[in-house]
Amino acid sequence: MTTATRADRRAAICEAVFELLGEVGYDRMTMDAVAARARASKATIYRGWPSKPELVMEAIEHRFGGSMEPPDTGSLRGDLLAQLGAVCAAAEGADGAVFTGLLTAATHNAELAECLFRCAYSTKHSMYEAMLRRAELRGEVAPGTTAELLHEVLHAMVTSRRMWQNGPLDRAFVERLIDGVLIPMLTRS
Amino acid sequence: MTTATRADRRAAICEAVFELLGEVGYDRMTMDAVAARARASKATIYRGWPSKPELVMEAIEHRFGGSMEPPDTGSLRGDLLAQLGAVCAAAEGADGAVFTGLLTAATHNAELAECLFRCAYSTKHSMYEAMLRRAELRGEVAPGTTAELLHEVLHAMVTSRRMWQNGPLDRAFVERLIDGVLIPMLTRS
Numbered sequence: 001m002t003t004a005t006r007a008d009r010r011a012a013i014c015e016a017v018f019e020l021l022g023e024v025g026y027d028r029m030t031m032d033a034v035a036a037r038a039r040a041s042k043a044t045i046y047r048g049w050p051s052k053p054e055l056v057m058e059a060i061e062h063r064f065g066g067s068m069e070p071p072d073t074g075s076l077r078g079d080l081l082a083q084l085g086a087v088c089a090a091a092e093g094a095d096g097a098v099f100t101g102l103l104t105a106a107t108h109n110a111e112l113a114e115c116l117f118r119c120a121y122s123t124k125h126s127m128y129e130a131m132l133r134r135a136e137l138r139g140e141v142a143p144g145t146t147a148e149l150l151h152e153v154l155h156a157m158v159t160s161r162r163m164w165q166n167g168p169l170d171r172a173f174v175e176r177l178i179d180g181v182l183i184p185m186l187t188r189s
Numbered sequence: 190m191t192t193a194t195r196a197d198r199r200a201a202i203c204e205a206v207f208e209l210l211g212e213v214g215y216d217r218m219t220m221d222a223v224a225a226r227a228r229a230s231k232a233t234i235y236r237g238w239p240s241k242p243e244l245v246m247e248a249i250e251h252r253f254g255g256s257m258e259p260p261d262t263g264s265l266r267g268d269l270l271a272q273l274g275a276v277c278a279a280a281e282g283a284d285g286a287v288f289t290g291l292l293t294a295a296t297h298n299a300e301l302a303e304c305l306f307r308c309a310y311s312t313k314h315s316m317y318e319a320m321l322r323r324a325e326l327r328g329e330v331a332p333g334t335t336a337e338l339l340h341e342v343l344h345a346m347v348t349s350r351r352m353w354q355n356g357p358l359d360r361a362f363v364e365r366l367i368d369g370v371l372i373p374m375l376t377r378s
Contacts, residue, residue, distance in 0.1 A: 027216075101296075103353070104296065110354075113354055121353075149369045149370060153346065156346045156350070157342065157345045160344065164302065184373045185370045
């Protein structure tokens with residue numbers, strides 16, 4: 001098998017995992033269903049990924065892993081609007097439902113929890129740091145303001161609203177969170 | 190049956206539901222197991238609560254429903270330390286595991302989600318409002334500062350950390366959240 005074919009096969013398997021996660025959820029997804037959906041032999045699946053958690057973690061890496069370029073709009077508020085808008089759009093879309101199911105499965109599986117946290121959270125951290133370094137150069141935040149709390153609050157608010165379904169992830173929510181919480185906490189004296 | 194006996198029976202059934210939710214989770218909990226645990230007849234259970242969601246909602250009301258007295262320490266920071274400390278202690282305890290499981294089940298059940306949100310969230314709102322009205326009288330926050338965002342951020346941060354298991358719900362977390370997020374957002378000029 002050529003390298004290109006192997007990568008295509010891998011991508012097809014990861015896509016099949018995500019489709020099935022969205023359709024039936026983690027607990028009811030089977031390795032056999034993944035093989036059927038990806039038009040791969042069961043032997044291929046089991047050879048590459050001996051267990052369901054390993055297969056799902058590979059799919060998470062494939063879809064969510066890697067860093068992201070931060071938006072660069074020229075102001076901290078503009079960058080936050082763009083970034084939080086993108087996070088909300090993703091949470092409202094198909095990936096959001098998959099993600100909620102994974103978060104749920106992860107509460108009973110420490111390895112899956114660690115993978116999910118690393119791919120969907122830790123790898124995005126440098127983007128928030130880059131955003132704040134630019135804000136610092138523009139004099140919008142104090143020198144040395146770190147992104148830890150910004151990242152955690154932003155993520156917690158979107159995840160929580162998605163889980164509880166206690167309100168829409170719309171523009172009003174985004175602006176309220178930015179103007180009522182994020183900018184005050186980043187610019188406190 | 191006397192009123193007292195009926196209330197005792199009801200409390201025993203609700204306790205059995207919570208024990209089983211903690212042990213096996215929502216999906217695997219059966220009405221029959223609840224009857225056995227509460228030493229009640231299956232007829233009693235099915236007569237009072239025809240379905241599992243109804244039984245679980247009754248238990249949620251029993252355990253989490255009702256308002257709470259806000260702490261009154263003499264300062265906004267002291268009140269927040271006491272309240273957030275209590276929320277974290279509950280989340281770290283046995284109820285926290287039950288709660289995470291329910292939140293998970295609620296993502297597939299709108300009626301359960303609504304009940305959970307009402308009992309564990311909405312009924313607690315007046316407590317945060319009372320805390321801010323006292324802070325307003327002491328001149329710690331601007332007149333008319335509302336509790337909506339405070340309540341949502343506090344809840345989201347604790348729930349998210351509990352779900353992701355991405356850090357302890359300890360005193361350092363509580364202080365960082367209060368001094369880095371909650372007080373800056375409540376006292377912004």
